[in-house]
Structure formats: C-alpha cells, structure tokens
Amino acid sequence: MVTFVTTNPGKVREARDYLDDPVEQVDLDYPEVQADDLATVAAAGARAAYRELGEPLVVDDSGLTIDAFDGFPGPYSSFVEGTLGIERVWELAEREDNRDAAFRTVVAYCDGQPFEASPEPVDTERRGQDLAAGERGEATTDAQVNADEGIPVKLFEGIVPGTIVAPRGDGGFGYDPIFEYDGRTFAELATDEKNAVSHRGRALARFAEWYAEADR
C-alpha cells in the first residue's frame, strides 16, 4: 500500500492507474515551503507529512514552466492557477512567439529511514545545512555529519516538454487543457495515455521501479 499525501484527487487517480500497489489518499494540507525548485519543496513536504503521520508516504510537487516567462509559474503554479486561472495564462502566452513549456514533477518518498546508495537523489536536511555552511566558507566535520538527525527523503523526477495552446479537452486537471504534447492537449488524453508520457507518469515509473525492488 502506498500512502499519497495530497489535497489533489487528480494526482491520486493518476498514481492508482500507474502503481501495482493500492494507493491511499491522505488529504493532509502540509505546510509548503517557498523555494525556487520543486525538489526542495517536495522534500520539505514529505518530511512535514512524515512528522505528522509517522508512516511511509509519498508527496508530489509539480509545476508548469513556460520558457518565454523564464520558467514562471514553476513553483508558483498552484497560486497562479488560483489567481489568474489557466485561461489568462494562455492569453499571456498567446502574445509570445515562443510558446515552449514543460511540466515537471518531483515525487518524494519518506519512511524515516536512510536509503541504500543508489543513483536516485537523496535529500537530507543535513545536506542542506552542509551546503549553507559551504557557502559561508565553513568546513563540515565528521562529528557534524554523525550528529545528523535529518530525515532522508528519496526523490524521483519526471519532465515532459510541450507547448502552451488555447484550452481544449475535458480530462485531467489543472493546466492540462492548455498544455499540448504531440498534437493533443493533456486534457484530451485518457488517464493511461497521459501517464504514458506525462511528467508524473515518468516520476511515478521511476518511483514504482525502485519501490518494487527496494529492501524497505
């Protein structure tokens, strides 16, 4: 069983269609940190949810990046959907010659345990502190590393390139009606078709492969 912590049932529908294990939605609105990258937001969200629930879980942080807007709305996608709305995002993009965009998802898994060495990125709170110390020119000592009480989080990323278009289609959710991939918007695809190519599908595929084999 996979616990998916999200307020968004659309994400859970896609995950159910994708994973062999049953997926349970826990509708917990964990505090989201404000950061420029999705991985930081997802890792912090997984930790916050784990502290609250104390059971193995995944969270997913996703966003739409529009090239002509230097990647905006990115981590602000939810806020922009709720304020401007996707119709006005299209109207802004319509004025641009370049309508290239990408959807990105970072799936973050946390069970409170450290992970075996693997090619997938692992984020620990300690690592963030080490980076900050490095920027201040301070060395990291073994004692500091051994005193690490950060909760490790494993991250799986998926990206899909596309184009912003006038809204079409009734499926999916969020920005799907204005995101075109290979001639159709994501809102014109069935869930399994979207999963086969989408950012979340790609991230979930990586997670599912690891989850099936991981010695947890």
Ligand code: ITT
């Ligand atoms: P949780 O944080 O509770 O999981 P959320 O809907 O706020 O739910 P995100 O912050 O990850 O999720 O999503 C950011 C925005 O991107 C939000 O407006 C979503 O509707 C949109 N979004 C995420 N995944 C999408 C997808 O697959 N297709 C279209 N829009 C998507």
